[in-house]
Amino acid sequence: MPQLTLLYDGGCPLCLREVRFLEQRDRRRHPDAPRLAFVDIDAADYKPATHGGIGYREAMGRIHAIEANGEVLRDVAVFRRAYGLIGLGWLYAPTGWPLLAPLVNALYALWASARLGITGRPSLEQLCSVRGGHCGVALTPTDGAFKELGGASDSAHGDNGSDPLLPRIVPLALGSVDDAAVPSLAETEVPPRRPR
Numbered sequence: 001m002p003q004l005t006l007l008y009d010g011g012c013p014l015c016l017r018e019v020r021f022l023e024q025r026d027r028r029r030h031p032d033a034p035r036l037a038f039v040d041i042d043a044a045d046y047k048p049a050t051h052g053g054i055g056y057r058e059a060m061g062r063i064h065a066i067e068a069n070g071e072v073l074r075d076v077a078v079f080r081r082a083y084g085l086i087g088l089g090w091l092y093a094p095t096g097w098p099l100l101a102p103l104v105n106a107l108y109a110l111w112a113s114a115r116l117g118i119t120g121r122p123s124l125e126q127l128c129s130v131r132g133g134h135c136g137v138a139l140t141p142t143d144g145a146f147k148e149l150g151g152a153s154d155s156a157h158g159d160n161g162s163d164p165l166l167p168r169i170v171p172l173a174l175g176s177v178d179d180a181a182v183p184s185l186a187e188t189e190v191p192p193r194r195p196r
Helices: 013-029 056-061 076-085 089-096 101-118 124-130 182-186
Strands: 004-008 036-040 064-067 072-074 139-142 145-148
Touching (some): 004 013, 004 076, 013 036, 013 076, 056 101, 056 124, 064 076, 072 076, 076 089, 089 101
Parallel strands (some): 004 036
Antiparallel strands (some): 004 064, 064 072, 139 145
């Protein structure tokens, strides 16, 4: 079983280059049991429910990976963990140092916000329309209801939930939503997230 599953944009040439490098290095070092697995979020059959509840829009906004124990990693932490698993952890180790981490994370956020344009891809809104508009809301079970994942925790905003852009609770009983119902939830009016 892989220790880390990376969610990547299969339509992004730079992302594909990185995935190929990681996959080749992993298979050379661990031919019998690769440590990394890869899931193309741009594939038509991508299902958030089987990948940590991470929806298309959220996954396209920044890189995500899922640990074998279900923990979701985001941003530079994904690269730090992936490179560590293929014996190159020293390359990304400095990105976790307290003085460098905020700068590296800010630079990554800048890159992530401009990635589609830089790599020649259509805007996220255009990509969503090609997918029939079904790319926004990822749902995950939380305390008997489904919680919409918004890409940032409530505490990250520091106002303990007063921000109208924070995730909202969707009052549905567990098990009452099937894959066909999720897109209709995604089409509800949700204000766009503010860039970080």
